[in-house]
Amino acid sequence: MSLDFLDKRFNTKEKEAFCRELSSGKLSHAYIVEGEEGFGKTFFAYYAAAGILCTGKSKPCGSCGSCKKLRQNFHPDLFVYGPEKDSSLITVGMVRDIKKTVFLLPNESDKKVYIIKDGHKMNTQAQNALLKFFEEPPNSTVFFILTDKKESLLPTVISRGRIITLYPTAKSDIIAWLEEKYPRKDNTEIVSAAGMAEGSPGKALTLLEKKYTAIKNDACEFASFIFSGTEFETASFFKLKRYDRTKAKEFLSATITLTDDIFRAKQKYPRCALLPFDKAAEYAALTTETKLMFIAEEAVRAYESINANTNINLTLTCFASRVNDIKR
Numbered sequence: 387m388s389l390d391f392l393d394k395r396f397n398t399k400e401k402e403a404f405c406r407e408l409s410s411g412k413l414s415h416a417y418i419v420e421g422e423e424g425f426g427k428t429f430f431a432y433y434a435a436a437g438i439l440c441t442g443k444s445k446p447c448g449s450c451g452s453c454k455k456l457r458q459n460f461h462p463d464l465f466v467y468g469p470e471k472d473s474s475l476i477t478v479g480m481v482r483d484i485k486k487t488v489f490l491l492p493n494e495s496d497k498k499v500y501i502i503k504d505g506h507k508m509n510t511q512a513q514n515a516l517l518k519f520f521e522e523p524p525n526s527t528v529f530f531i532l533t534d535k536k537e538s539l540l541p542t543v544i545s546r547g548r549i550i551t552l553y554p555t556a557k558s559d560i561i562a563w564l565e566e567k568y569p570r571k572d573n574t575e576i577v578s579a580a581g582m583a584e585g586s587p588g589k590a591l592t593l594l595e596k597k598y599t600a601i602k603n604d605a606c607e608f609a610s611f612i613f614s615g616t617e618f619e620t621a622s623f624f625k626l627k628r629y630d631r632t633k634a635k636e637f638l639s640a641t642i643t644l645t646d647d648i649f650r651a652k653q654k655y656p657r658c659a660l661l662p663f664d665k666a667a668e669y670a671a672l673t674t675e676t677k678l679m680f681i682a683e684e685a686v687r688a689y690e691s692i693n694a695n696t697n698i699n700l701t702l703t704c705f706a707s708r709v710n711d712i713k714r
């Protein structure tokens with residue numbers, strides 16, 4: 387779990403409503419948690435499972451033995467199922483597997499919780515088999531069927547579960563969360579990921595991590611050209627990349643971070659945000675502090691130009707040619 391599922395900041399209303407239901411003792415034996423990809427269905431289900439299995443007072447307390455086991459994703463009364471690969475269907479085999487445990491008493495708690503991820507990927511046979519459990523529900527079990535395509539579930543399945551709908555998160559909340567998670571990351575990257583995520587914290591996180599990896603690799607490749615490549619390699623680097631304005635700015639801010647890594651390696655003060663330390667040390671030995679300052683200043687200047695709507699290709703080509711000066 388990449389984020390602490392006991393965190394109540396997303397889907398707060400739905401979590402609070404579930405806790406009220408839990409304390410009133412009116413739990414349903416099946417819930418259908420619906421919401422688009424990245425809206426937090428899995429975290430919601432884990433949160434709810436923690437509430438059900440918790441032995442503390444204010445459920446989920448986060449500190450009882452049961453909550454701790456859930457945090458480590460190892461609780462003998464929690465069963466999580468889903469498709470084996472993203473593309474595959476969930477077949478009746480899963481239901482047969484569930485059948486092995488569903489009528490047994492819970493191991494440690496009063497209840498057993500079953501989470502079925504990507505519930506819409508259950509084929510008809512699997513759904514029909516699952517319905518048997520809903521028709522004669524064992525007292526001690528609670529099912530959570532997670533789906534972003536509720537219409538792919540059989541009406542009979544939907545009608546037997548209580549539906550919990552999750553909604554998009556405000557962009558400002560996603561930004562605040564990402565800033566907390568990545569305190570050193572460039573704010574423009576965070577705002578851009580949150581902006582593209584359409585209310586989905588999960589999607590924003592994926593975008594940020596994916597994009598960051600690509601840009602990080604680009605900046606490292608560019609550094610290898612600056613410090614140990616030819617002038618031609620440095621000069622032609624951007625022709626192949628075809629960055630748009632956002633990517634160009636991300637690249638330049640990654641380059642600034644990277645020069646800082648090398649600068650610190652030079653001062654034998656390791657704190658590598660981007661480059662592995664041995665790489666930073668290797669480049670540090672090949673250059674001077676003045677040259678590093680020069681690259682960073684040129685990157686800042688190019689960043690500001692691009693931010694002020696100048697021609698992207700021209701600015702980057704000019705940046706590459708200025709940086710090439712350090713080779714002379």
Ligand SMILES: [Zn+2]
Pocket residue numbers: 440441442445446447448449450451452453
């Ligand atoms: Zn607890």
